[in-house]
Amino acid sequence: MKHLSYLNKFLYKYRWRLIPGIIFVVISNLFAVLPAQIIRMAFELVQENIAMYHLFEGFARQQLVYKIFGQSLLLFGATVIFMAILRGIFLFLMRQTIILMSRHIEYDLKNELYAHYQHLSMSFYRRNNTGDMMNRVSEDVSRVRMYLGPGIMYTSNTAVLFLMTIYFMISVNAKLAFYCVLPLPLLAVTIYYVNNMINHRSERIQQQLSGLSSFVQETFSGIRVVKSYVREEYIRSKFAEESNHYKEHSLALAKVQALFFPLMLLLVGLSTIITVYVGGIEVMNGTITAGNIAEFIVYVTMLTFPVTMLGWVTSLIQRAAASQKRINEFLQTVPEIQSPANALTVPLRGGIEFRDVSFTYGGTGITALKNVSFKVKPGELLAIIGRTGSGKSTIADLALRMYDASSGAILVDGHPIGQLDLNHYRSQVGFVPQDVFLFSDTISNNISFGSPDASREQIERAAKDAAVYQNIMGFEHGFETVTGERGVTLSGGQKQRVSIARALVKEPKLLIFDDCLSAVDTSTEEEILSHLGRNMAGKTSIIIAHRVSTIKNADHIIVLEAGRVVEEGTHHVLMNAQGVYADLYEKQLLEGSGETGKE
């Protein structure tokens, strides 16, 4: 329960919904309990009047007695209906306050969680899988809402109704009251266990279902691979297998669910039998009237629902507490990368220096960089080249402060990177990642993602500089073309260039290209680079590449191998050195003589 105390701040915030809600619960219950007394009175009236009716047998007054009797019964009936209507109105108001409050809190909590997600560092995203993270926002929050809405509502309802009913019952006959409620705790405990079983099985079904949907999603997005390797039959049988697990779990759930209602009815029936039996004895003893038995049966029926709810609510609160525990753990996760207090917000000039930087990835323990040192002056173009896995992307991530270096120092215009205001710094950097990501939105919005205020001219300019303008204009809707899920309607090279335009439109002071020219042909690459030379004059660029041709004109080239800088200098110097770089160049020249456009 202590985990759920986190939600008290929300209950306080919405207290003007909660307090009236509880008051409505009390009033609605009052109108639920009172009719039982009216029914008793009606019963007693019937008994007395039948006797009276027979007494006037043969007299003219018998008709009058009959009439008065009929009218009084009608009045009782009308009162019961009126009370039921009032009860309905207050039940409506109760739901309108408490359930609505739970929806408001759900909204607040979801937003709080999502904002926290946005705040967390890359390493958090590497550690946690997407499904888990999504579950926090959807599944866990809904379970917590069940506690806040139905949980609170039914608990207060049960408590109030129970107290009122027991009070009225005891005031009539304490012995009968005791016997009537005897089976009820058994009912609550049974429902609690059966419900826990249902929850447990539903959870397994939920897991199976999410496994099944991820499987389907993966096979749909990889359908080209599936078809080209003729693995449809294999995939289909795997699906049938997964689907079968789902079916088996569902059948197991249906079995327990089928048990739920008969069990409930059995225990309720037991209560009624006891009421009639013990009540009958009491009537014979003359301690109560037959009307009291009818009144008690109404009480018992009335108690059944809240007692059932008690079992249900207990397991619901347990689940909510487990979910809130997970949510709390997550909310307590502090982002590893944060702006320090008194962070610097100086305009970026573009000087970047790595001083003896080493970096080890937390999750895998892989040391991606070992004592890397280099320096880029404002306005220079630095190129990084090396085999796959040599640590190039890691340098880009560190320069963006996606991670902090394990040792050594990274200086930006002479200031340690950790002292800069994170958002201010990143807003001045244009980054094109290796794996392009486009949102399911228009091309125009994808380009202006980092600069929402960019004008149409600026967006078009950026597209021209990224050599993708002609392609975009070739689409039926031009810049308003909506890219499909993850931009599937664009070719690999087009996506890369839209992603480049997104970085260029920011007019960044520092531009980082992480191997983002790999899917464009060499002549397009040359076009982009020549535009870049013009746009980035006086600003700093870091280009990570595989092809020597991309970086020949860089001011400074560093060659990485297994996380270490093995050579550095200009193209000229490196060629003369006849080392790794010159070797790479020779090989690529040979391959290049047979190369055709890649796009």
Ligand SMILES: Nc1ncnc2c1ncn2[C@@H]1O[C@H](COP(=O)(O)OP(=O)(O)OP(=O)(O)O)[C@@H](O)[C@H]1O
């Ligand atoms: N998130 C990560 N967690 C753990 N290890 C990682 C992570 N990203 C990269 N690595 C490891 O760090 C090393 C350097 O990776 P990096 O991505 O920097 O190489 P790269 O030179 O950019 O490669 P490529 O040219 O193939 O993109 C590799 O051994 C890789 O396995």
